[in-house]
Amino acid sequence: MAFRMWKKAVLMTLREKKLFSVFTLIYTSLIFITSLFWELAITGQIGEIAGYFVLIFLGTSLFLSLLYAWIIVSRNRRTWATLKCIGYTNKNINSLVTGKILFTTLMGFIIVIEVLFHYTAVVGYLQSAAIPTSLPLTLIGLLPVVLTSFIFIVVQMVAIVLANRKILKVRPIIALKKVGE
Amino acid sequence: MPVDKDTMIEAIDVNKEYRRSGAIIRALADVSLTIKAGEFVLVQGPTGCGKSTLLNVLSGIDIPDSGKIIFDGENIARATEDRLSRIRRQKIGFVFQDFNLIPTLTAIENVESLLWPTVYEKKKLKTAL
Numbered sequence: 001m002a003f004r005m006w007k008k009a010v011l012m013t014l015r016e017k018k019l020f021s022v023f024t025l026i027y028t029s030l031i032f033i034t035s036l037f038w039e040l041a042i043t044g045q046i047g048e049i050a051g052y053f054v055l056i057f058l059g060t061s062l063f064l065s066l067l068y069a070w071i072i073v074s075r076n077r078r079t080w081a082t083l084k085c086i087g088y089t090n091k092n093i094n095s096l097v098t099g100k101i102l103f104t105t106l107m108g109f110i111i112v113i114e115v116l117f118h119y120t121a122v123v124g125y126l127q128s129a130a131i132p133t134s135l136p137l138t139l140i141g142l143l144p145v146v147l148t149s150f151i152f153i154v155v156q157m158v159a160i161v162l163a164n165r166k167i168l169k170v171r172p173i174i175a176l177k178k179v180g181e
Numbered sequence: 182m183p184v185d186k187d188t189m190i191e192a193i194d195v196n197k198e199y200r201r202s203g204a205i206i207r208a209l210a211d212v213s214l215t216i217k218a219g220e221f222v223l224v225q226g227p228t229g230c231g232k233s234t235l236l237n238v239l240s241g242i243d244i245p246d247s248g249k250i251i252f253d254g255e256n257i258a259r260a261t262e263d264r265l266s267r268i269r270r271q272k273i274g275f276v277f278q279d280f281n282l283i284p285t286l287t288a289i290e291n292v293e294s295l296l297w298p299t300v301y302e303k304k305k306l307k308t309a310l
Contacts, residue, residue, distance in 0.1 A: 004297065079283050086269065086275065089262075089298070090299060092298045094298075175277070
């Protein structure tokens with residue numbers, strides 16, 4: 001059942017174009033930068049400072065994930081209340097919210113991986129065509145991306161727990177109040 | 182349990198108060214009524230007399246401060262939120278005054294969204310509609 005609700009969550013997320021685009025872009029940038037600095041920290045290219053940057057970006061991602069969860073619940077309070085009125089349980093609504101949050105993060109990852117593939121393809125082409133370039137063939141290795149993805153999923157779980165707690169507080173009576181009341 | 186097996190809704194000494202700007206508004210004061218299955222009931226009265234509050238508590242959207250509401254043999258005044266949701270889904274139909282459409286869904290999706298948690302197959306969904 002949760003899978004079906006997640007499919008509907010994807011549909012609803014894609015229709016909220018502005019919010020979805022903004023947060024996908026933010027997540028993409030954060031995942032990319034975090035992975036990049038993680039790569040630099042692992043390879044020791046810019047020393048200890050890279051590790052601090054990784055922590056800063058992860059802190060930022062936690063803050064933004066919580067903000068996104070809060071926006072999803074607060075902006076759509078009337079929608080959630082309406083769904084409760086027509087018989088959605090808290091679990092049903094939590095599935096929708098979880099789907100929305102995870103889909104946005106997943107899109108960020110897909111875009112980062114897509115960008116990294118294209119980067120390697122372009123650099124590989126330049127090298128095979130004997131065009132001189134100082135760029136490395138692989139910008140970010142697999143390990144930093146996997147590490148970042150793991151931590152981002154943990155961060156999303158925190159945001160989902162917050163969203164689920166907020167959903168419990170949405171009373172169905174809100175749906176019957178006039179707009180702006 | 183309802184006295185009569187034909188009884189669909191029975192309210193017993195239902196009370197509901199609101200606090201607005203520091204003042205206590207007693208919307209429902211010891212309301213008792215019985216509605217039988219298939220009975221057509223009309224509620225009328227001046228503005229602010231508690232008609233909406235009565236409908237809200239009878240349908241499980243709002244919870245009374247005290248009293249019992251026996252809906253189809255079950256006291257919904259003390260039911261959990263999820264149990265109330267299931268009762269609303271299975272036994273109660275709502276017509277919202279302000280339509281309450283979900284802005285991110287199309288007209289047909291708004292109608293079928295009611296069935297999303299329970300009907301999984303597309304074919305069955307279309308048949309149900």
